[in-house]
Amino acid sequence: MFTILPTKGFIDQIDGFFCDGIHAGLKPNGKLDLGFIYSDTLCDVDAVFTLNKFQAAPVKHFQRYEKGFKTNFVLINSKNANALTGQSGIDNIDKVFSSLKFDLTNPIMSSTGVIGNPLPVEKIVSGANSFNLSSKNGDNLSKAIMTTDAYPKTSLYEVKLEDGSSFKIGSVAKGAGMINPNLATMLCFICTDAAIPQEDMKELLEANSHTTFNAISVDGDTSTNDTVLLLANKKSNTYNKEAFKEALRLVMHDMAMLMVADGEGAKKAVAFEVNGALNDQEAEIAAKALSNSLLVKTALFGEDPNFGRIASTIGASRVTCDENTLVISYNDVIVFNKGEICFDKAQEAKASQVLKNDKYKVICDLGIAEGKFTAYGCDLGYKYVEINADYRS
Amino acid sequence: MFTILPTKGFIDQIDGFFCDGIHAGLKPNGKLDLGFIYSDTLCDVDAVFTLNKFQAAPVKHFQRYEKGFKTNFVLINSKNANALTGQSGIDNIDKVFSSLKFDLTNPIMSSTGVIGNPLPVEKIVSGANSFNLSSKNGDNLSKAIMTTDAYPKTSLYEVKLEDGSSFKIGSVAKGAGMINPNLATMLCFICTDAAIPQEDMKELLEANSHTTFNAISVDGDTSTNDTVLLLANKKSNTYNKEAFKEALRLVMHDMAMLMVADGEGAKKAVAFEVNGALNDQEAEIAAKALSNSLLVKTALFGEDPNFGRIASTIGASRVTCDENTLVISYNDVIVFNKGEICFDKAQEAKASQVLKNDKYKVICDLGIAEGKFTAYGCDLGYKYVEINADYRS
Numbered sequence: 001m002f003t004i005l006p007t008k009g010f011i012d013q014i015d016g017f018f019c020d021g022i023h024a025g026l027k028p029n030g031k032l033d034l035g036f037i038y039s040d041t042l043c044d045v046d047a048v049f050t051l052n053k054f055q056a057a058p059v060k061h062f063q064r065y066e067k068g069f070k071t072n073f074v075l076i077n078s079k080n081a082n083a084l085t086g087q088s089g090i091d092n093i094d095k096v097f098s099s100l101k102f103d104l105t106n107p108i109m110s111s112t113g114v115i116g117n118p119l120p121v122e123k124i125v126s127g128a129n130s131f132n133l134s135s136k137n138g139d140n141l142s143k144a145i146m147t148t149d150a151y152p153k154t155s156l157y158e159v160k161l162e163d164g165s166s167f168k169i170g171s172v173a174k175g176a177g178m179i180n181p182n183l184a185t186m187l188c189f190i191c192t193d194a195a196i197p198q199e200d201m202k203e204l205l206e207a208n209s210h211t212t213f214n215a216i217s218v219d220g221d222t223s224t225n226d227t228v229l230l231l232a233n234k235k236s237n238t239y240n241k242e243a244f245k246e247a248l249r250l251v252m253h254d255m256a257m258l259m260v261a262d263g264e265g266a267k268k269a270v271a272f273e274v275n276g277a278l279n280d281q282e283a284e285i286a287a288k289a290l291s292n293s294l295l296v297k298t299a300l301f302g303e304d305p306n307f308g309r310i311a312s313t314i315g316a317s318r319v320t321c322d323e324n325t326l327v328i329s330y331n332d333v334i335v336f337n338k339g340e341i342c343f344d345k346a347q348e349a350k351a352s353q354v355l356k357n358d359k360y361k362v363i364c365d366l367g368i369a370e371g372k373f374t375a376y377g378c379d380l381g382y383k384y385v386e387i388n389a390d391y392r393s
Numbered sequence: 394m395f396t397i398l399p400t401k402g403f404i405d406q407i408d409g410f411f412c413d414g415i416h417a418g419l420k421p422n423g424k425l426d427l428g429f430i431y432s433d434t435l436c437d438v439d440a441v442f443t444l445n446k447f448q449a450a451p452v453k454h455f456q457r458y459e460k461g462f463k464t465n466f467v468l469i470n471s472k473n474a475n476a477l478t479g480q481s482g483i484d485n486i487d488k489v490f491s492s493l494k495f496d497l498t499n500p501i502m503s504s505t506g507v508i509g510n511p512l513p514v515e516k517i518v519s520g521a522n523s524f525n526l527s528s529k530n531g532d533n534l535s536k537a538i539m540t541t542d543a544y545p546k547t548s549l550y551e552v553k554l555e556d557g558s559s560f561k562i563g564s565v566a567k568g569a570g571m572i573n574p575n576l577a578t579m580l581c582f583i584c585t586d587a588a589i590p591q592e593d594m595k596e597l598l599e600a601n602s603h604t605t606f607n608a609i610s611v612d613g614d615t616s617t618n619d620t621v622l623l624l625a626n627k628k629s630n631t632y633n634k635e636a637f638k639e640a641l642r643l644v645m646h647d648m649a650m651l652m653v654a655d656g657e658g659a660k661k662a663v664a665f666e667v668n669g670a671l672n673d674q675e676a677e678i679a680a681k682a683l684s685n686s687l688l689v690k691t692a693l694f695g696e697d698p699n700f701g702r703i704a705s706t707i708g709a710s711r712v713t714c715d716e717n718t719l720v721i722s723y724n725d726v727i728v729f730n731k732g733e734i735c736f737d738k739a740q741e742a743k744a745s746q747v748l749k750n751d752k753y754k755v756i757c758d759l760g761i762a763e764g765k766f767t768a769y770g771c772d773l774g775y776k777y778v779e780i781n782a783d784y785r786s
Contacts, residue, residue, distance in 0.1 A: 054708035054716055084704050084716055086732040115701025116734055224705050294687070295781055302782030308508025311477050312617050315447035323447055323477055339479040341509055381782070382775050388688055389695030389774070 002243035004250060007156045010138020011170040011191040014156075015235045016040050019172075020137040021144025024127025026079035026113075026120060034124060035076045035144035037189060038133045042070035042105055043231040046201035048209055050226035057082040057089030057119070058109045059225065064090075068198055071106040074189060074229065076145050077124055078174070079113040081185065083224035092119040099125040102133060112147055112174060112185040112225055138172060145174045145187060148387055150262050155254040159194070159247045165238035167194035171251045175259030185223040186213065188255050193235040194244050201230050204245050212252040216260050216291070216376045228252070260376045261359075265383025268300055269376065271361045274314075276327075277371030282319040284373035289317035290362065291377030301379035305351035307335045307343070314364060325367025330354040338367065395636035397643060400549045403531020404563040404584040407549075408628045409433050412565075413530040414537025417520025419472040419506075419513060427517060428469045428537035430582060431526045435463035435498055436624040439594035441602055443619035450475040450482030450512070451502045452618065457483075461591055464499040467582060467622065469538050470517055471567070472506040474578065476617035485512040492518040495526060505540055505567060505578040505618055531565060538567045538580060541780055543655050548647040552587070552640045558631035560587035564644045568652030578616040579606065581648050586628040587637050594623050597638050605645035609653050609684070609769045621645070653769045654752075658776025661693055662769065664754045667707075670764030675712040677766035682710035683755065684770030694772035698744035700728045700736070707757060718760030723747040731760065 012019050021035035049059050065071075075096070082089045093109045096119075100107075111119070142152030156170035173188035196204075205228060213228065230248075261269040272290040277283035290296055293313040299306040307328045314321055328336040333350045335343050343351075354360050405412050414428035442452050458464075468489070475482045486502045489512075493500075504512070535545030549563035566581035589597075598621060606621065623641075654662040665683040670676035683689055686706045692699040700721045707714055721729040726743045728736050736744075747753050 051711065052705060052708040053711060053714050054704055081701070084701060084729065084734070086716060114699075115705055116729065116736065117701075118734070224708060294777075298778055298781035301778065304782070306507075308474070308477055308510075311447055312445060312508055315445040315617060318444070318446060321446050323479060336477065336509065341477070341511070343509065380778065382778050384687075385691055385694065385773065385775050385778060388691035389697070 001162045002240055003160045004243070004247050005158045005160065007158045007168070009156050010142065010154050011037070011156065011172055012136030012138045014168045014170055014191050015193050016233045017191045018133055018136055019141040020131060020135040021140035022127055022130060024077070025123045026077060032140055032144035033078050034127045035141040036128070036131055037074040037141070037191065037231065039072045039231065039233050041233050041235070042072050043233045044198045044201060045069070045071050045108070045229065045231050046205060047227055047229045048205050050223055052224045054084060054224050056111060056225040057085050057093060058111050059227065061090050061093045062108055065106055069106050071108055073102070073104040073107040074110060074231070075107060075128060076110045076187070078145055078147050080111060080117050080119055081113045081115045081225050082111040082119045083115040085118060089119060092121050095121050096124050096128070101129050108229070110187055110227055110229070112145065112187055115224060142172045145172070147174060147185070148264050149174050153255055153258040153262070155251050157247050157250060159243050161238060161240050161243060165236065167192060167236035167238055169194065169244070169247045169251055171255055173255040173259070175262050185225045186259060187225070188228045188252070190228070190230045190248070190251055192230070192232050194232060195234040195237050195239040196232045196244055200241060201232065204248050205230055207245065208249045208252045212249065212256040215374060216256050257376065260378055263378035264387045265381050266378035267358065267381065268379040269359045270300060270378060272375045272377060273361050273363045274366065275363070275372045276365040276367045276369065278320040278368050279371040280373055281371070283371040284375070286314045286317050286319045286364065286366070287373045287375035289313050291375040294380065297377065297380035300355065301381040303352060303355040305330055305335060305348060305355055310362060310364065311336065319366070320368050321366050322368070327365040327367065329363045331360050394555045395633055396553045397636070397640050398551045398553065400551045400561070402549050403535065403547050404430070404549065404565055405529030405531045407561045407563055407584050408586045409626045410584045411526055411529055412534040413524060413528040414533035415520055415523060417470070418516045419470060425533055425537035426471050427520045428534040429521070429524055430467040430534070430584065430624065432465045432624065432626050434626050434628065435465050436626045437589070437591045437594060438462070438464050438501070438622065438624050439598060440620055440622045441598050443616055445617045447477060447617050449504060449618040450478050450486060451504050452620065454483050454486045455501055458499055462499050464501055466495070466497040466500040467503060467624070468500060468521060469503045469580070471538055471540050473504060473510050473512055474506045474508045474618050475504040475512045476508040478509070478511060482512060485514050488514050489517050489521070494522050501622070503580055503620055503622070505538065505580055508617060535565045538565070540567060540578070541657050542567050546648055546651040546655070548644050550640050550643060552636050554631060554633050554636060558629065560585060560629035560631055562587065562637070562640045562644055564648055566648040566652070568655050578618045579652060580618070581621045581645070583621070583623045583641070583644055585623070585625050587625060588627040588630050588632040589625045589637055593634060594625065597641050598623055600638065601642045601645045605642065605649040608767060609649050650769065653771055656771035657780045658774050659771035660751065660774065661772040662752045663693060663771060665768045665770060666754050666756045667759065668756070668765045669758040669760045669762065671713040671761050672764040673766055674764070676764040677768070679707050679710050679712045679757065679759070680766045680768035682706050684768040687773065690770065690773035693748065694774040696745060696748040698723055698728060698741060698748055703755060703757065704729065712759070713761050714759050715761070720758040720760065722756045724753050
């Protein structure tokens with residue numbers, strides 16, 4: 001038995017964690033662009049990283065540390081991804097850390113922004129040396145790591161165990177053009193004072209990735225910088241694996257859903273629920289095909305219940321399916337039922353009403369077997385084009 | 394030895410073929426929406442069809458005929474795909490043909506348009522019964538089969554053989570939102586008076602698909618209706634396999650390139666040329682990843698030489714690659730060279746100039762081995778969203 005309580009505030013509410021964000025001159029107009037997470041004791045750390053073959057310099061830099069290393073500092077910049085920058089990109093990270101005035105142990109860097117530009121070392125060093133490591137300003141940190149995000153993404157929970165002990169777990173993250181997960185850097189930093197054993201950290205990170213960040217395809221087709229980092233300072237002296245796993249799942253789900261809802265230019269957060277597939281793998285293939293289909297996304301933007309595009313996308317995904325067992329509905333409004341088109345004016349009007357909502361489900365029951373998966377996506381409109389046609393400028 | 398001469402005109406220039414297009418009331422405002430191809434002798438026929446699991450009724454109807462059947466009539470409608478319409482969709486095609494006043498042998502139907510609407514049998518029958526089978530109006534046919542196409546797509550060649558004999562081969566096609574090949578119906582009807590043996594037809598259709606229609610991903614991720622049909626009436630009494638194969642390749646390449654150039658809202662036709670891959674398969678994976686990447690397409694629309702998105706898309710495609718052997722260029726302007734960023738102001742200006750063109754190459758040499766493939770795509774802009782947000786209306 002345990003209880004998980006959503007809690008107001010940022011990761012700085014967790015005992016021993018400090019953070020802040022400043023303007024170091026990477027973004028124009030005084031926008032925050034450099035932040036840190038500092039722990040006053042050494043933390044166990046683990047992470048899951050991008051599958052992109054061109055891993056960014058900060059990802060390679062992290063992997064140079066010995067397995068099971070401890071750290072007390074994470075430096076995060078936006079506007080420059082330090083990707084495709086080769087050995088000099090890694091050397092620049094060392095330059096940054098060797099120029100900082102603080103006493104740091106195995107410092108970690110994380111970057112997001114434009115690929116293929118050298119890291120502005122001087123700006124970052126002078127900015128970072130102005131940090132106050134004893135400040136607790138999660139709000140500034142959450143803004144400093146944003147790129148095209150419309151709003152900051154944070155989450156915090158307190159977990160109370162049967163014996164009266166408790167621990168906290170919280171997160172700060174940035175998403176991006178989730179309308180096309182391809183290349184959309186997502187960074188997620190999770191802090192906890194739970195006394196989690198080192199060996200549980202990677203296991204629970206990976207166990208929860210599949211239904212959260214993977215469900216928005218971030219890992220499937222992924223940027224050069226994607227990172228989910230877990231820092232544990234163990235200050236609570238308490239831990240329960242089941243409770244921690246569920247709390248971690250909630251934190252990661254919160255972040256994933258915020259990323260979808262904040263897809264570049266997106267107005268709709270849509271759950272693509274595929275049931276009745278041959279197996280869970282085929283359900284996932286079909287659900288992700290739907291969440292990635294341009295023609296589906298533009299129809300959702302147009303609030304057009306164009307279920308033909310839904311069916312055709314499933315068929316194009318080549319999973320086992322049959323139009324005589326297929327059922328398609330928007331929330332509870334069935335528009336196609338086992339070979340029968342249910343789309344008279346009345347039904348079309350009901351479906352159109354569903355599509356006017358900010359959040360709804362597109363449900364496809366393939367009627368083949370028991371496989372199921374839910375992918376999360378959003379609509380695609382003019383704003384997405386506007387943002388991405390001139391992202392560098 | 395043979396010569397292949399591009400020729401003015403339509404498929405109706407080929408001996409024995411007749412065609413026309415009319416307004417049958419499927420499209421608004423008197424637009425042409427129903428057409429036919431008629432041959433005054435029986436033709437050998439073969440086709441390659443969509444790989445979509447939900448094949449449209451006309452595709453299933455064709456496949457009911459016995460292998461090696463002959464035909465003299467193809468009926469083509471736009472605005473309604475007759476897809477997801479089950480057995481009644483096939484029955485409706487039989488209803489149409491049984492209601493026509495003409496003497497037809499194994500008539501074929503082909504449809505494109507909205508999925509999941511019953512075929513308007515009466516309109517099509519009354520329209521088709523007004524056809525004049527002796528008319529030669531390829532211009533009208535090419536317009537009648539258009540959906541979101543901005544312009545008609547036709548091609549015609551005369552092939553002269555050493556012995557002085559000659560034959561013709563021509564085509565009429567319609568494309569669609571090639572910016573996202575997913576669901577974009579493409580129909581291509583190829584007519585010839587070459588005396589091609591039945592057994593060569595499918596072989597040569599498939600042999601030429603890979604570098605033409607497959608290179609624009611139409612077969613990889615495909616609509617419910619995609620069809621490439623080859624009709625041969627043999628009236629020229631001459632044939633040369635090598636010459637026919639090359640002429641067929643030219644016709645199919647012409648149609649594929651016209652489809653890319655006419656991508657919904659597209660202003661740029663871009664060749665994504667991947668060289669130096671581990672093998673041709675990996676080159677194809679990388680090239681198609683580029684031609685399908687939203688972030689690449691929107692950057693091209695913005696005329697932004699954002700080569701970081703090019704590199705990251707290749708890395709995300711998981712093919713064998715290494716930034717220290719990778720070379721990226723826009724036409725002959727190298728922007729990334731084996732780990733070195735070549736992107737000072739001067740070089741960026743040169744690259745930007747290339748991106749102002751209507752047609753150019755994005756060339757990625759992976760520097761791994763000899764594998765190569767060229768995929769064809771286009772940019773993605775506001776117009777694409779506008780077209781697809783209200784396609785049904």
